[in-house]
Amino acid sequence: MPIRALIVDDSSVMRKIVERSLRQAGIDLAKVFEAGNGAEALVVLQENPVDLILCDINMPVMDGLEFIKQLPGVANAKDVPVVMITTEGSESHVVEALSHGARGYIRKPFTPEQVKEHVVPTLGGKS
Amino acid sequence: MKSVSELLAAKGTHESWLPLLETATREVFELMLGCQLAVPATAVETIPEVTAMVGLAGQLCGVLSVRCDGKAAALMTSKMLGVALDKVGPDVSDALGEVCNMVAGNFKNKIAGLAESCMLSPPTVITGSDYSLHSLADSPGIEVSLLFEGMPIVISLQIHS
Numbered sequence: 001m002p003i004r005a006l007i008v009d010d011s012s013v014m015r016k017i018v019e020r021s022l023r024q025a026g027i028d029l030a031k032v033f034e035a036g037n038g039a040e041a042l043v044v045l046q047e048n049p050v051d052l053i054l055c056d057i058n059m060p061v062m063d064g065l066e067f068i069k070q071l072p073g074v075a076n077a078k079d080v081p082v083v084m085i086t087t088e089g090s091e092s093h094v095v096e097a098l099s100h101g102a103r104g105y106i107r108k109p110f111t112p113e114q115v116k117e118h119v120v121p122t123l124g125g126k127s
Numbered sequence: 128m129k130s131v132s133e134l135l136a137a138k139g140t141h142e143s144w145l146p147l148l149e150t151a152t153r154e155v156f157e158l159m160l161g162c163q164l165a166v167p168a169t170a171v172e173t174i175p176e177v178t179a180m181v182g183l184a185g186q187l188c189g190v191l192s193v194r195c196d197g198k199a200a201a202l203m204t205s206k207m208l209g210v211a212l213d214k215v216g217p218d219v220s221d222a223l224g225e226v227c228n229m230v231a232g233n234f235k236n237k238i239a240g241l242a243e244s245c246m247l248s249p250p251t252v253i254t255g256s257d258y259s260l261h262s263l264a265d266s267p268g269i270e271v272s273l274l275f276e277g278m279p280i281v282i283s284l285q286i287h288s
Contacts, residue, residue, distance in 0.1 A: 010249070011228075013221045016208055017159065058247065087232025090242040107236065108229045109158035 002030030003051035003123065008041040008067065009085070010059040014108075018054055018085060018115075025116035027123075038067025042074060049076040052123065055102075057086040057093060065093070068100045081122035085110065141269050141286060149271045151234035152282050155226060156275065160206040164273040164280075171272050171279035174256045176200070177219065179227035182248035187241055188287035190262060191231040193223060197254075199278040224250030230282060263287065 005022060007015045015034045022029060033048055035041035039062040041055070053071075057064040064084060071077045083104035084097045094105050104118035156164050175194035183189050195203075197219075204222035205212045228250050235241045262268075268285040 011221050011225045013204070013207055013218050014225050020209055058249070060249065087229055087236075087247065088242075089232065089236035092243055107232075109155045109233060111158050 002028040004031040004033070004049065005029055005052045005054065006033045006035065006041060006044060006048075006050045007054050008035045008038065008059070008064065009054075009056040010036050011056075012036075014056070014085075021110070021112045021115040022054075022119065024112035025119065027116075027119065038062030038064060038070070041067055042070060045074050045076045050080055052119065053077070053080055053082045054085050054119070055082055057084060057088045057097070065096055065100065068097065068102055071101065083119050083122060085115075141266065141284075144269050144284065145271060147237045148230075148234055148269060148282060148284060149273070151237060152230050152271060152273065154233055155229045159226075159229065160203060162206065162276065164275055165277075167272060167274050167279065171274070171281075173279040173281065175281070176254065176256050177223050178253040178258075178260075179220075179223040180251045180253075181224075181227050181231040183231065183235065184246050184248070186244035187235070187238075189268070190283075190285045191227065191234065192260075192283045192285075193227040193230060193280060194283070195223075195275070195280040196278065199275055199280060202276055202278070220252040220254060224252045234284075 007018050009015045019032050033044050035044050037059040055064040055067060068082055081103045084102050085106045087108045089107050097105055103122040106114055106118050153164050156162055173196055176197040177200040178192055178194045180190055180192045200219050200223050201215050203226060204215045204219045207222050231247050235245050262285045266286045268283060270283045272279060272281050
């Protein structure tokens, strides 16, 4: 079943790379929403339910960790799997992200195979 | 994997950082652009028409930069986006900034303890070659020159003690 994905990254180039990697990983995308930071992503989610969120950490205005902390209060985002994609490789970032509900953590640079490995299991048979 | 303290103890030449910086750069190009970088047979010179910089702050302070000419930057963008070279538009600065960001992140993640204790700034990108960069770095820094599809790219790390 095609899924709706939200890609959150302050780099438009990286958003396009992530989308391409999802397609290369064999994930069937019905719709892709984009946001340049966590605050924009929260606005997108108010109007658009999604099945998957991929999120950078270091972003202006609202970073990825603050964004996922706020997700439980967003009606459209409850139980939506979040996978972090970031250059931040510290264990403390990984632990914090996972403790706030992230289901996966991918370090940049990455391959489509890594995207598949971390994202597909979060979809629970969708896509 | 070497620790920060081991590497900082070797400051003065920082030669031990060079292979880490080169490996970090190669991995970014292999994984994100799908291409191998080559080592130039002789010293290369390039007019840096595009310069991307990322600051490092914390246990290691400094500036990491990636410099190349406009043609190389456009080709990097083309490969990152998977579009034809003539379709590359205003994304060049964004693309080179992301390359620099990933090289900096990958580099610090290769040094034990540095991933936790060193933060990266958002990338800054300068286009044009008529500029002088004055860093407050108090060490000579390190520099790696590689060939991307036959075109030189220069990766520099200026280090503050």
